[in-house]
Amino acid sequence: MARSNPQLWARAKAQATRKMGGHSARAMQLAASIYRKLGGKYSGAKTKAQKSMTKWTKQKWRTKSGKPSVIGKKATGERYLPTKAINAMPKKSYAASSAKKRKDTKAGKQYSAQPKRRTRTTKRKK
Numbered sequence: 001m002a003r004s005n006p007q008l009w010a011r012a013k014a015q016a017t018r019k020m021g022g023h024s025a026r027a028m029q030l031a032a033s034i035y036r037k038l039g040g041k042y043s044g045a046k047t048k049a050q051k052s053m054t055k056w057t058k059q060k061w062r063t064k065s066g067k068p069s070v071i072g073k074k075a076t077g078e079r080y081l082p083t084k085a086i087n088a089m090p091k092k093s094y095a096a097s098s099a100k101k102r103k104d105t106k107a108g109k110q111y112s113a114q115p116k117r118r119t120r121t122t123k124r125k126k
Contacts, residue, residue: 001050004041012038021071022110029057062086064094070105077102 003009009031016031017023046054059082063069069080078098086094096115104112 001042001044001046003035004043005039008038008040009035012040024110025053025056029053059084064098069101077105 012035013028013031015034016027020027020030061080061082063076063078063080064086065076065078067078068075069078076098079094079101081089089097100115101112
């Protein structure tokens with residue numbers, strides 16, 4: 001699906017990344033929303049990546065505690081996952097996953113892979 005106004009998209013993208021503190025999937029979701037609010041239009045069929053983003057957006061993502069993970073004074077640093085993955089993970093697995101997330105965040109990494117021993121319950125089904 002192509003955007004009809006590249007300049008408007010660039011403006012929406014800049015606004016979203018500024019608000020979200022950098023480029024991320026969530027920032028691009030916000031950019032798409034801003035683009036539509038500013039009058040931007042799309043044409044054609046969705047690409048594979050856009051279909052994936054639509055599916056990803058519909059999932060209910062959260063932390064187990066329900067508190068913010070990395071932004072704000074009440075941020076817990078815990079892993080942010082779809083509800084289905086959280087419900088499928090044993091407490092020890094979620095704790096280990098969140099501990100790795102906190103460690104990687106402290107080391108300045110934006111992305112933190114699941115611990116190798118704990119990936120079975122969070123792996124995507126193909």
